[in-house]
Amino acid sequence: MLTAVLVGFVAALGFAFAGNHMRKSVSYWIPFLPASLFVYFALMVDPVLADGAILFQYNWAESMGVSMNFRLDILSLLFALLITGIGTLVFLYSTAYMRDHKQLDRFYGYLSLFMASMLGLVLAENLITLFIFWEMTSISSFFLIGFNYRDKKAGRAALTALCITGGGGLLLLVALLMMGQLAGTYSFTEILQSGDVLRDSSMYPVILLLLFAGVFTKSAQFPFHFWLPEAMRAPTPVSTYLHSATMVKAGIYLLARFHPVLEGPGLWQNTLLIVGGITMLFGAIHALFRTDMKAILAYTTISALGIMVFLTGLGTPAALAALGLFILVHALYKSSMFLVTGVLDKTTGTRNLTQLRGLGKYMPLVFAAGMLAALSNAGLLPALGYHSKHLFYEASLGHITHSTLLTGLALVTNILLLAAGLLIGLRPFTGQPSHHPAERVSSLLWLPALLPGLLAVAAGLAPVFMEKTLTSPFAKELTTTAFEGHLHLWGGFDQLLMLSVMTLAAGLIVYWKFSTPKESRVTLVNREKLSPGGLMYKAAVQLRNFFKTLIHILQNGYLRYYTSVIVGFLVLLMGLRIQYSLEFNYDLARILDIQAIEAVTMLVMVISVVVSVVSKSRLLAVASLGSVGLCICLIFLYFSAPDLAMTQFTIDTLTVVLFVLLLNGLPAYLLKADRGIHWRDLILAGGFGALIFLFTLEVLNQPTDSGINAFYAENAYLLAKGKNVVNVILVDFRGVDTLIEIVVLAVAGLGVFSLIKLKVTDAPE
Amino acid sequence: MHRNNDDNQSGQMTTLILRTASTYLMPLLLLFSIFILIRGHYEPGGGFVGGLIASIALVVYGYANGLKRIKSFLQFHPGGLIPTGVTLAMLSGIAPMFLGKPFMTGLWLDQQLPIIGHVGTALFFDTGVYLVVVGTTLTIIFSIGEEIDS
Numbered sequence: 001m002l003t004a005v006l007v008g009f010v011a012a013l014g015f016a017f018a019g020n021h022m023r024k025s026v027s028y029w030i031p032f033l034p035a036s037l038f039v040y041f042a043l044m045v046d047p048v049l050a051d052g053a054i055l056f057q058y059n060w061a062e063s064m065g066v067s068m069n070f071r072l073d074i075l076s077l078l079f080a081l082l083i084t085g086i087g088t089l090v091f092l093y094s095t096a097y098m099r100d101h102k103q104l105d106r107f108y109g110y111l112s113l114f115m116a117s118m119l120g121l122v123l124a125e126n127l128i129t130l131f132i133f134w135e136m137t138s139i140s141s142f143f144l145i146g147f148n149y150r151d152k153k154a155g156r157a158a159l160t161a162l163c164i165t166g167g168g169g170l171l172l173l174v175a176l177l178m179m180g181q182l183a184g185t186y187s188f189t190e191i192l193q194s195g196d197v198l199r200d201s202s203m204y205p206v207i208l209l210l211l212f213a214g215v216f217t218k219s220a221q222f223p224f225h226f227w228l229p230e231a232m233r234a235p236t237p238v239s240t241y242l243h244s245a246t247m248v249k250a251g252i253y254l255l256a257r258f259h260p261v262l263e264g265p266g267l268w269q270n271t272l273l274i275v276g277g278i279t280m281l282f283g284a285i286h287a288l289f290r291t292d293m294k295a296i297l298a299y300t301t302i303s304a305l306g307i308m309v310f311l312t313g314l315g316t317p318a319a320l321a322a323l324g325l326f327i328l329v330h331a332l333y334k335s336s337m338f339l340v341t342g343v344l345d346k347t348t349g350t351r352n353l354t355q356l357r358g359l360g361k362y363m364p365l366v367f368a369a370g371m372l373a374a375l376s377n378a379g380l381l382p383a384l385g386y387h388s389k390h391l392f393y394e395a396s397l398g399h400i401t402h403s404t405l406l407t408g409l410a411l412v413t414n415i416l417l418l419a420a421g422l423l424i425g426l427r428p429f430t431g432q433p434s435h436h437p438a439e440r441v442s443s444l445l446w447l448p449a450l451l452p453g454l455l456a457v458a459a460g461l462a463p464v465f466m467e468k469t470l471t472s473p474f475a476k477e478l479t480t481t482a483f484e485g486h487l488h489l490w491g492g493f494d495q496l497l498m499l500s501v502m503t504l505a506a507g508l509i510v511y512w513k514f515s516t517p518k519e520s521r522v523t524l525v526n527r528e529k530l531s532p533g534g535l536m537y538k539a540a541v542q543l544r545n546f547f548k549t550l551i552h553i554l555q556n557g558y559l560r561y562y563t564s565v566i567v568g569f570l571v572l573l574m575g576l577r578i579q580y581s582l583e584f585n586y587d588l589a590r591i592l593d594i595q596a597i598e599a600v601t602m603l604v605m606v607i608s609v610v611v612s613v614v615s616k617s618r619l620l621a622v623a624s625l626g627s628v629g630l631c632i633c634l635i636f637l638y639f640s641a642p643d644l645a646m647t648q649f650t651i652d653t654l655t656v657v658l659f660v661l662l663l664n665g666l667p668a669y670l671l672k673a674d675r676g677i678h679w680r681d682l683i684l685a686g687g688f689g690a691l692i693f694l695f696t697l698e699v700l701n702q703p704t705d706s707g708i709n710a711f712y713a714e715n716a717y718l719l720a721k722g723k724n725v726v727n728v729i730l731v732d733f734r735g736v737d738t739l740i741e742i743v744v745l746a747v748a749g750l751g752v753f754s755l756i757k758l759k760v761t762d763a764p765e
Numbered sequence: 766m767h768r769n770n771d772d773n774q775s776g777q778m779t780t781l782i783l784r785t786a787s788t789y790l791m792p793l794l795l796l797f798s799i800f801i802l803i804r805g806h807y808e809p810g811g812g813f814v815g816g817l818i819a820s821i822a823l824v825v826y827g828y829a830n831g832l833k834r835i836k837s838f839l840q841f842h843p844g845g846l847i848p849t850g851v852t853l854a855m856l857s858g859i860a861p862m863f864l865g866k867p868f869m870t871g872l873w874l875d876q877q878l879p880i881i882g883h884v885g886t887a888l889f890f891d892t893g894v895y896l897v898v899v900g901t902t903l904t905i906i907f908s909i910g911e912e913i914d915s
Contacts, residue, residue, distance in 0.1 A: 642809035654820060661913065730811060742850065742893065750844075
């Protein structure tokens with residue numbers, strides 16, 4: 001299992017470094033990676049159905065409660081199969097679609113990185129591990145949206161997506177940490193037992209809201225949906241894979257994952273029903289008004305994600321069975337539609353519906369793929385969509401108080417989605433041909449588009465099988481109630497059939513009304529300035545301007561201001577601290593017990609300080625500052641801290657060297673006669689010194705022997721085989737601190753280097 | 766003194782004594798820095814101080830003989846030491862994980878090596894620190910020095 005998750009990361013690294021060796025001949029072998037993973041997960045279906053959940057345990061950072069455990073149950077298995085299955089199709093399709101692209105190494109690197117992260121996300125059993133993979137999907141999505149980096153709009157879209165999903169991710173992290181704290185563990189299997197603890201906690205509403213923030217941003221729920229249509233700047237295979245079939249469903253996965261732990265009437269249900277309801281209707285309406293095929297698909301995806309959130313909000317076994325089935329159905333028909341769009345775009349050079357007609361004659365198989373997808377979307381027999389639509393209505397009718405309202409909402413959404421699906425699957429292929437493509441469509445392009453449609457039909461004809469393997473175990477996993485006997489090809493004349501017929505009839509009428517897309521309609525719904533996206537963008541610009549002004553005030557390029565601001569702020573902050581408590585508890589006699597040699601050192605130090613302040617020469621000032629440093633070295637030595645003394649000595653030497661280096665570059669040294677400046681500096685420096693003095697005295701309150709130094713002294717040799725306790729602390733006991741410190745040092749070095757050396761003149765072509 | 770160094774255009778001091786002394790000092794100081802690095806686990810010293818001493822050795826040499834000389838002596842940009850050091854430190858932390866122990870567990874060879882003594886992951890970690898310190902210090906000082914020259 002660990003291999004299955006990590007192989008994608010290894011492959012990603014390999015692809016990324018392959019460089020020019022990554023040619024098309026190599027790329028034909030790549031689909032075998034997701035395909036073999038798919039086979040691996042397909043073989044797991046039977047064990048999972050038999051056992052419920054299988055746990056794979058791997059140690060990682062046990063001491064911090066972070067493990068690499070993986071949990072394979074019906075929910076994660078469904079997603080794993082989608083990720084690898086759709087992944088295989090997308091990789092296969094890319095071999096033809098991206099054939100002539102120059103940066104195949106990057107493309108496959110990012111795509112594999114994404115696939116592995118997504119697999120890790122759905123399989124992770126530990127909340128922290130889950131979060132790490134969650135963030136990695138956001139990052140790989142950023143790279144893939146901005147893949148055509150010369151396109152400025154793609155760059156902006158990538159940044160928007162990263163800001164929205166990344167911001168949500170941060171809030172999600174807080175939610176996960178709070179859950180972990182309350183449950184006392186980060187293991188999901190154990191948290192599953194402590195649902196009541198979480199629900200009874202006073203932090204329950206906070207956890208829910210933070211979790212929702214993560215979910216709604218990732219899964220493009222209103223009002224955070226706007227990044228998804230923009231993300232369509234990515235190459236079509238990427239849109240298929242990330243922004244329709246898998247990544248955007250990560251939020252849904254998380255909701256379903258935590259459903260058994262966190263669900264409850266009130267906040268959970270109502271929020272999900274309201275947000276999901278708004279999103280599904282909003283997305284469906286917007287989709288109809290678009291002319292760009294990918295825009296239509298983006299908005300129908302938003303709508304479908306809304307349906308999934310809505311179903312989770314309903315929360316009954318019927319609703320969750322419908323959710324499980326709909327995740328599969330949507331992935332199948334939506335990926336097919338995207339791939340069809342990609343073929344049309346590739347052969348005709350446009351995705352604009354107003355310019356595409358009658359292509360069915362030239363590419364019958366692509367037409368078949370589009371039609372099958374539209375059928376499944378419409379919920380017509382024999383496609384699988386028929387069953388998911390039935391379950392959807394059954395779930396909404398089952399709501400106790402508002403069944404009419406919710407069913408009405410579902411009905412309208414389904415009608416609009418049906419029409420939108422026909423716009424993609426039917427409209428470009430009928431009528432008078434607009435283009436006469438000379439080339440035949442490669443089988444690598446039409447096959448991945450057609451396969452999901454055929455699969456949906458096959459599955460649709462086997463309702464009992466689907467119920468046994470998917471809907472019933474899915475509902476049982478999430479609600480502990482099995483859900484059986486609801487899927488059949490013919491259920492008699494009942495409410496559900498009536499609703500289906502109504503959907504179809506009304507949908508066809510809407511399609512007929514909207515079947516000639518017009519550019520003018522786009523502007524009708526595109527209220528850029530009032531949309532959530534526009535408003536958030538405006539807010540972001542305002543925020544940036546605010547900080548720009550602030551930075552111009554605080555960091556205006558004069559070193560003296562920087563120093564004043566930093567020191568002044570510190571004085572203010574520490575001064576506030578004095579207000580709360582300042583207790584001295586020291587032994588004056590011990591402090592005054594000064595050796596003659598210490599007194600002399602002190603005297604030298606004071607003289608040096610005075611000299612450095614009043615001297616008229618820079619070199620003299622620097623040299624006397626250096627002698628202050630050397631005096632500090634001596635004091636370290638007197639109090640037997642040779643390591644500190646050595647470090648201080650070398651640092652001091654380097655500082656003086658650096659100073660002397662810079663002396664040449666500085667303007668002539670003018671002792672400012674301005675009294676005001678003298679006073680300002682005196683007050684700042686004096687205040688800072690006085691505060692440090694006070695705090696040093698306060699430190700003496702702490703007992704010098706707290707046991708920790710005894711521990712270090714005793715165990716330095718026993719545990720770490722070292723006799724120099726200071727060094728042992730640095731490299732062993734607190735080694736991680738040191739590791740982080742050298743990384744900070746490295747970043748500082750790179751920062752100085754790039755500030756001085758790299759002069760960006762103009763954006764390179 | 767600091768005002769009349771017009772001939773100091775290439776970051777090069779004209780003091781003959783310093784130039785001659787630095788030629789002998791640099792190898793000695795470099796050796797000393799390695800000595801300090803290795804003894805760190807038992808006596809005062811360690812990667813941080815060792816790195817600083819090595820930086821001083823190279824900076825003083827560069828000062829006396831010009832940045833070009835020190836660059837041709839090093840043959841590579843000191844900035845390259847930074848990632849090398851971080852990687853080395855990281856690897857010495859990760860190494861125990863392959864033996865099923867937690868991150869950063871100290872591993873030690875049973876036998877003592879001549880001169881160096883006990884060899885363990887801590888020494889590699891400290892060497893990483895040493896390289897990062899040298900890399901960062903030299904990158905900063907050389908960058909500033911070159912900026913002033915130009």
